[in-house]
Amino acid sequence: MEEEAVGLGHGDEILWKSNIPPLLLLLIPILFSTIFILRSHLKKKNKPTFPLPPGPWKLPIIGNIHQLAAFSAGVPIHRRFADLAEQYGPIMHLKLGETSNVIISSPESAREFLRTHDQNFAARPYLPSADIIFYGSKDIAFCSEGDYWRQMRKILTMELLTDKRVKSFRPILEAEASKLMNLIGSEPAGGVVNLSRLLVSVGNAMTSRTAFGKIRGLEGSFLPVIHRILQALGGFSVGDIFPSNRLLRLISGTERHLKKLHQEADVILQGIIDEHVSRRRNRETEHLDKAVATGGEEEEDLVDVLLACTDNHLEVKAVILDIFLAGGDTSPVTVEWAMSELMKNPEKMNKVQREVREMFDKRGKVVDDACFNELHYLKSVVKETFRLHPPVPLSIPREGRETVVINGCQIPAKTRIIVNSWAIGRNSSHWTQPDQFIPERFLNSSIDYKGNDFQLIPFGAGRRMCPGMNYGIFVVYLLLANLLYHFDWKLPNQIKPQDLDMSEDSGGTVPRKNNLYLNSIPYHAP
Numbered sequence: 358m359e360e361e362a363v364g365l366g367h368g369d370e371i372l373w374k375s376n377i378p379p380l381l382l383l384l385i386p387i388l389f390s391t392i393f394i395l396r397s398h399l400k401k402k403n404k405p406t407f408p409l410p411p412g413p414w415k416l417p418i419i420g421n422i423h424q425l426a427a428f429s430a431g432v433p434i435h436r437r438f439a440d441l442a443e444q445y446g447p448i449m450h451l452k453l454g455e456t457s458n459v460i461i462s463s464p465e466s467a468r469e470f471l472r473t474h475d476q477n478f479a480a481r482p483y484l485p486s487a488d489i490i491f492y493g494s495k496d497i498a499f500c501s502e503g504d505y506w507r508q509m510r511k512i513l514t515m516e517l518l519t520d521k522r523v524k525s526f527r528p529i530l531e532a533e534a535s536k537l538m539n540l541i542g543s544e545p546a547g548g549v550v551n552l553s554r555l556l557v558s559v560g561n562a563m564t565s566r567t568a569f570g571k572i573r574g575l576e577g578s579f580l581p582v583i584h585r586i587l588q589a590l591g592g593f594s595v596g597d598i599f600p601s602n603r604l605l606r607l608i609s610g611t612e613r614h615l616k617k618l619h620q621e622a623d624v625i626l627q628g629i630i631d632e633h634v635s636r637r638r639n640r641e642t643e644h645l646d647k648a649v650a651t652g653g654e655e656e657e658d659l660v661d662v663l664l665a666c667t668d669n670h671l672e673v674k675a676v677i678l679d680i681f682l683a684g685g686d687t688s689p690v691t692v693e694w695a696m697s698e699l700m701k702n703p704e705k706m707n708k709v710q711r712e713v714r715e716m717f718d719k720r721g722k723v724v725d726d727a728c729f730n731e732l733h734y735l736k737s738v739v740k741e742t743f744r745l746h747p748p749v750p751l752s753i754p755r756e757g758r759e760t761v762v763i764n765g766c767q768i769p770a771k772t773r774i775i776v777n778s779w780a781i782g783r784n785s786s787h788w789t790q791p792d793q794f795i796p797e798r799f800l801n802s803s804i805d806y807k808g809n810d811f812q813l814i815p816f817g818a819g820r821r822m823c824p825g826m827n828y829g830i831f832v833v834y835l836l837l838a839n840l841l842y843h844f845d846w847k848l849p850n851q852i853k854p855q856d857l858d859m860s861e862d863s864g865g866t867v868p869r870k871n872n873l874y875l876n877s878i879p880y881h882a883p
């Protein structure tokens with residue numbers, strides 16, 4: 358066979374002169390394509406096909422929505438998922454609108470998804486509602502996995518929420534905790550306080566001060582918007598389960614509502630950034646002199662730190678929204694549940710108060726955070742509260758990048774993965790008397806909530822695990838230790854402990870359905 362290049366044509370084109378007949382030349386690609394198609398067909402035939410995970414029967418278009426809606430009137434969605442998982446298993450498939458979802462309800466399956474296949478499931482699905490609120494998913498919690506997420510998460514973990522930074526916020530957090538104790542202490546002895554409301558407001562004050570520093574007046578403007586955004590993002594909105602159908606979002610009014618909320622938040626956040634930028638400029642001018650005089654560092658808030666990391670104001674605003682939405686009420690809600698369980702179980706209340714009081718009575722009658730680590734029973738109370746009442750019972754959904762087979766089931770690419778940490782915490786194969794509040798179960802156990810023990814994962818696990826854990830947990834200990842040290846608590850109106858209502862609300866973060874009202878009797882006046 359003889360072939361020769363005969364020269365260069367137009368541009369870089371090379372013309373070949375060949376002795377092979379033209380018909381044969383045409384047949385070669387056809388032959389190759391046929392072999393390729395046959396081979397892939399045979400491969401598919403030989404490859405075992407795996408079913409989707411089991412799940413309830415589905416209706417066209419809406420899938421399983423009717424099973425959730427019809428039976429769940431008044432039942433929080435994590436409980437409804439847990440009921441269905443009893444029937445269909447810990448890896449359960451649900452079609453919600455046009456989205457395919459897998460609900461994880463056991464420690465073993467959580468380990469498979471969040472550890473063995475963590476990389477594959479590290480992405481977040483596209484949620485139109487989060488996209489509108491977070492400047493095109495420019496935040497950390499809802500942006501998909503990739504360079505942007507890696508870079509922003511690094512800023513959060515290496516700059517914003519390090520142990521050192523959390524320590525630097527301690528005076529602010531302690532001051533807010535003291536203010537709360539003084540407020541409760543100013544009630545006449547035995548006065549009834551709405552502890553739920555007070556906890557939410559101290560949580561917001563703590564987040565505002567660590568994020569924005571000394572900017573005042575946000576309680577009246579920003580926090581109500583945050584509250585409305587939380588309500589709009591919690592649960593499964595029509596827009597998010599039919600993400601490709603914009604018409605539905607328009608007709609249902611959800612898009613207009615979310616855009617309005619986004620604009621309200623944006624105006625306030627931009628104002629805060631402008632103020633920080635101008636303060637920074639002034640500080641830089643002043644600093645030249647000050648630095649020489651003091652050689653000291655100035656107190657920075659989270660917006661300062663973010664502005665030093667990026668000039669992109671959209672990114673700063675999206676991350677600040679994350680901090681408020683993901684971190685604002687999770688700690689207060691944990692304390693609210695811990696106090697509720699302790700009120701329901703007076704002997705546990707006595708035990709934990711004894712421990713806390715013995716410790717701080719010796720330490721000048723002040724709650725000193727340096728000893729939190731030595732309060733073993735308090736730590737067990739917090740773990741037991743996370744087990745029974747994880748504040749975020751359904752994790753933020755993840756999305757599979759590639760199709761994988763887990764436990765003999767096929768999990769197609771793009772499936773949304775939702776981990777039900779509430780069901781996992783009450784799994785009867787791992788916990789004895791799973792519905793009872795028994796902090797003692799943690800006293801001689803190494804099980805922790807840090808993402809390695811899959812039977813207790815209130816902060817998630819794997820690459821998308823909560824980066825705010827250190828901050829969140831510090832706030833929980835600080836508030837709980839103060840409440841337990843400074844006051845004795847009684848249920849009002851002669852409610853008996855066993856009759857205390859423990860109904861849960863619904864939403865992304867799940868607090869009590871009804872506020873917790875308690876009588877406070879000072880033990881050691883704050």
Ligand code: HEM
Binds near residue numbers: 691749818824828829
């Ligand atoms: C008791 C307190 C808290 C609890 C129980 C909690 C729980 C969670 C959970 C369950 C997730 C989802 C993890 C996953 O997808 O596997 C999460 C994510 C997240 N949390 Fe928290 N959180 C708390 C406090 C905080 C605080 C204080 C902040 C910030 C100051 C924060 C910021 C975030 C962010 C940014 C994400 C998204 C991480 C990512 O997608 O890479 N959280 N949190």
